[in-house]
Amino acid sequence: MKATVRIMLKKGVLDPQGKAIGGALHGLGFEGVGEVRQGKVIELDVPDGTEEGRIRDMCEKLLANPVIEDYKVELEP
Amino acid sequence: MKATVRIMLKKGVLDPQGKAIGGALHGLGFEGVGEVRQGKVIELDVPDGTEEGRIRDMCEKLLANPVIEDYKVELEP
Numbered sequence: 001m002k003a004t005v006r007i008m009l010k011k012g013v014l015d016p017q018g019k020a021i022g023g024a025l026h027g028l029g030f031e032g033v034g035e036v037r038q039g040k041v042i043e044l045d046v047p048d049g050t051e052e053g054r055i056r057d058m059c060e061k062l063l064a065n066p067v068i069e070d071y072k073v074e075l076e077p
Numbered sequence: 078m079k080a081t082v083r084i085m086l087k088k089g090v091l092d093p094q095g096k097a098i099g100g101a102l103h104g105l106g107f108e109g110v111g112e113v114r115q116g117k118v119i120e121l122d123v124p125d126g127t128e129e130g131r132i133r134d135m136c137e138k139l140l141a142n143p144v145i146e147d148y149k150v151e152l153e154p
Contacts, residue, residue: 006118021119024139030131034122041083041118042098045111054107062101 003046003055004074007064008039039069050075080123080132081151084141085116116146127152 009015015037022036042063046055055073064071086092092114099113119140123132132150141148 008118008120018119021140022121025121025135028135028138030135032124032127033135036122037120039118039120041085041116042095043085043114043116044099044102045113047109050109058102058105058107061105063098 001046001048001050002076003044003050004076005042005044005055005059005063006039006072006074007042007059007069008037008071010068010070013068078123078125078127079153080121080127081153082119082121082132082136082140083116083149083151084119084136084146085114085148087145087147090145 018035018037021038022033025033025036044055044058052073052075055075056071059071059073060066095112095114098115099110102110102113121132121135129150129152132152133148136148136150137143
């Protein structure tokens, strides 16, 4: 089965990469775009029946930095 | 409204970052994890009523590299 983890900087943590993308969009003429934030998405092939807790464990130990990042786990059967 | 763009390397394009994450997970004792792929997610605040085509336009022009990357646009009202 496939697990997808989406990792974003927490609200309030400065995101210079997102800001740069926003600036570039304005420069290309895409007006009206407000805040832009960039994060990571990680897709993992995991054994069938893997529980969300195990994926969250991977996030806490390796995939995310829980001090400054939030993560969301989705499991697809 | 919020638009979310998810950008992944196309199937068949080597993803060394994903491979490194997979290797690190094995090293930490998370057995059974198969292929790992890493991508980007970009959240944009866009004016209400923005059409998906406009976001796809942003992807083609700036956010993604359509030669090696696939992207998926989601609009949340």
